[in-house]
Amino acid sequence: MLARFLPRSLPFFLFVVLSLTGAGHLRAEMYTVCAFGDSITAGWKAYARDGNGCVGCGGYEPSLQTLLREAGRDAIVQNWGKGGESTSSGVSRIGLVLSINQPRYILLMEGTNDLLFLSPDTVRKNMERMVNESLSRGVTPILGTITPDLRGGKPISQTNGELRKLATEKNIPLADHYTALIGSWSSLNADGLHPNNAGYAKIAQVWFDAMKTVDLTPILMLLLDD
Helix, strand or coil: CHHHHHHHHHHHHHHHHHHHHHHCCCCCCCEEEEEEECHHHHCCCCCCCCCCCECCCCCCHHHHHHHHHHCCCCEEEEEEECCCCCHHHHHHHHHHHHHHHCCCEEEEECCCCHHHCCCHHHHHHHHHHHHHHHHHCCCEEEEECCCCCCCCCCCHHHHHHHHHHHHHHHCCCEECHHHHHHHHHHHHECCCCCECHHHHHHHHHHHHHHHHCCCCHHHHHHHHCC
């Protein structure tokens, strides 16, 4: 019966959900978001440290935390960025991060270190392994494209094309940082590769926008679970 009811009534149903949420009639559920990646996630030079699961310690993580709280999401963002990491090291590390935290979302952005020596295909394969590991544990992965690098010499566009295809094939959200940043990257970076504070704020917004595409799902499931 529910399947017959929703198609015609979905706009009104969503209006009711949003109204209740905005009015505070639905209890916000606490959940964890894991920011996972290399030094661009960890926060070099903005705070200049590896994350190791810390909160408020650098990169885009503090800005994303602020955006989520301002939107009424009762979420904690943990920084699991690791400076200098390759995607193969990320594959080795992600299982422990997922088992420790059991997050709702994991934000995956890696590959720029690989492209010094390895191919876009290697990045795609390792990112797919991380996506599959997340999905197998019931965690929603959000895949991020690689950010620009003014130093040149890396096949970033080709790699990001593979990552976009991967997100489509896996039916998972994509945070297209490259497209959002490239036009203003000269004013958003600290050293050609790593973002400055303004760049991190922009990256946080891109992650936030990607999360919004799936963030209503838990509320809808709660209301539909009868």
